[in-house]
Amino acid sequence: MKTPSLIHFTEKDYDHVYEPSEDTFLLLDALEEDAGLISELQPTLCLEVGSGSGCVTTFLGFLWPHAYYMASDINPHAAAATKKTGFHNGVPIDPVLSNFATGFGARLHKAVDILIFNPPYVVTPSSEVGSSGIEAAWAGGVDGREVLDQFIPHIEGLLSEKGLFYLVTVKENRPLEIMAHMKEVYGLYSKVVMTRRAGIEGLAIIRFSRVEH
Amino acid sequence: MLMCHVKGCATDNFPLRIEDAELEQVEVEFNEDFMRRMINKIEWGAFVQTAFALGVDQLPATVPENIDTEFLQRIHRVAMETKLKEGKMICNGCKHVYPVTDGIPNMLLQETEV
Numbered sequence: 001m002k003t004p005s006l007i008h009f010t011e012k013d014y015d016h017v018y019e020p021s022e023d024t025f026l027l028l029d030a031l032e033e034d035a036g037l038i039s040e041l042q043p044t045l046c047l048e049v050g051s052g053s054g055c056v057t058t059f060l061g062f063l064w065p066h067a068y069y070m071a072s073d074i075n076p077h078a079a080a081a082t083k084k085t086g087f088h089n090g091v092p093i094d095p096v097l098s099n100f101a102t103g104f105g106a107r108l109h110k111a112v113d114i115l116i117f118n119p120p121y122v123v124t125p126s127s128e129v130g131s132s133g134i135e136a137a138w139a140g141g142v143d144g145r146e147v148l149d150q151f152i153p154h155i156e157g158l159l160s161e162k163g164l165f166y167l168v169t170v171k172e173n174r175p176l177e178i179m180a181h182m183k184e185v186y187g188l189y190s191k192v193v194m195t196r197r198a199g200i201e202g203l204a205i206i207r208f209s210r211v212e213h
Numbered sequence: 214m215l216m217c218h219v220k221g222c223a224t225d226n227f228p229l230r231i232e233d234a235e236l237e238q239v240e241v242e243f244n245e246d247f248m249r250r251m252i253n254k255i256e257w258g259a260f261v262q263t264a265f266a267l268g269v270d271q272l273p274a275t276v277p278e279n280i281d282t283e284f285l286q287r288i289h290r291v292a293m294e295t296k297l298k299e300g301k302m303i304c305n306g307c308k309h310v311y312p313v314t315d316g317i318p319n320m321l322l323q324e325t326e327v
Binding site: 042044045065066067068074076079080083092094095096097098099102103104105107111132 | 226227239241242244246247250251253254256293296315316317318319320321322
């Protein structure tokens, strides 16, 4: 599958929006690896939290074009970029400027068939967490987990019965601990779909679901 | 997207009332299977109310029992092809105003409102 075209961005756009990098591409590869499963489940509603450039949701739209694509980002440049990337690649995406999925309230309760989050996972001082600028794309605070840990309590409530949740982690986030926690507290099964070493980052894409795949 | 984003208060907070709306028609490929699945995800009452308030369409108050292709095309036009480009979404409960700019609703709240 081709990678979404990003020629509508200039270098200057990447001053404000996270430029797709190794983590993004690993997530695309993992989605492609799961293309069979995704088509089988026939997802209707997809939501990417922290959609940045919009590259990932657009790619999902290439793999499975028969869904409604929503995205959220806390950074206004990113929300606009997501819409633009979708548009230029023929995938209609409706982004919302929002913190996680809070802007949707209870409307998305158990409604999301594919949920994606590539969180700011880099270990940084806690003080760097919480901006709405480009730092929000990577600054993860202690263990790179501070932003993810805020979102974790909302995941199970968003996922539909057949829903899949894709998460990007690095080894500093202690992915095995996240997987155990999600099973113990929320009853979600998980599987590491793909791993890759990129420079100092030990990346893993984990897929969570209510049923075991 | 003419459905639903809400946050903030406990009563009368959905659907948001839309004011100063500037709508935009976009072209999205119609897919019957998808629309049939999508209809189940729509809060029908709120959807009908919003579509009517914006003068987009007058849809039946309940989903018809036999949904034909023509009806799905009609829903497709409202839900997928009619976009709120500019405007304000106002909560009837707490009166909070969420601006919509260039098709993107701003649902962020001030720290005091969270």
